[in-house]
Amino acid sequence: HSSPRIAEGHVFIGSDDHDLHAVNVTTNRASWRFDGGDRVRSTPFVANDMVYFGADSGDFFAVDFRGSMKWRFQAKRGIVSSAIVAGQSLYFASMDGMLYCLDARNGWVIWRFRLGKATVSSPALSESHVIIGAADGFIYCVESQSGKEAWRFRTDHQVSSSPVVYRDSVYCGSVDGGLYCLEVRTGRQRWKFDAKGPITGSPVVFDDIVYVGS
Secondary structure, eight states, X not given: OOOOEEETXXXXXXXXXXXXXXXXXXXXXXXXXXXXXXXXXXXOEEETTEEEEEOTXXXXXXXXXXXXXXXXXXXXXXXXSOOEEETTEEEEEXXXXXXXXXXXXXXXXXXXXXXXXXXXXXXXXXXXXXXXXXXXXXXXXXXXXXXXEEEEEEOSSOOOSOOEEETTEEEEEOTTSEEEEEETTTXXXXXXXXXXXXXXXXXXXETTEEEOOX
């Protein structure tokens, strides 16, 4: 489930064996592994000389490049959502239905926002907002500094897809088969493409073209 992340000459990836693995890209040998206590399905994020990731145990970890834990945060349920870091703020969601903002340096909670249901979606950032989908069928937009809701947009089924922000639009798929393009500032729908099948993966935008699987 976890996707690899490459940084500092290593590939970092989570596994169902409960470990985060660090593999040297030059030698193809394992440098270290860190026990997450349960399956690691989230994709690690690298920033501030740290590797950040969550586990099915509900633990969220910050580990340095030598595999030593710097801090741990405990959510109430498992974490499949992958984190994103901007400056000293770290954002991720949990199956407990919460979107968290932590201090990336020490794991202290800055704010938490209650989503309508659990989520496996990973957050995306605009200049001043965090955007994420949830199993209640909504795409949420939250102010990144305060944690206050800016807007929410209803789709016709759960949102497992992770949104992508491109220029002044956000693109996100839904299990209802729709690929939605929304205005970042207001959440107003600009257009919708019907894929005729569920969209659970995340879109990619390149050269003003949106690519998504269904």
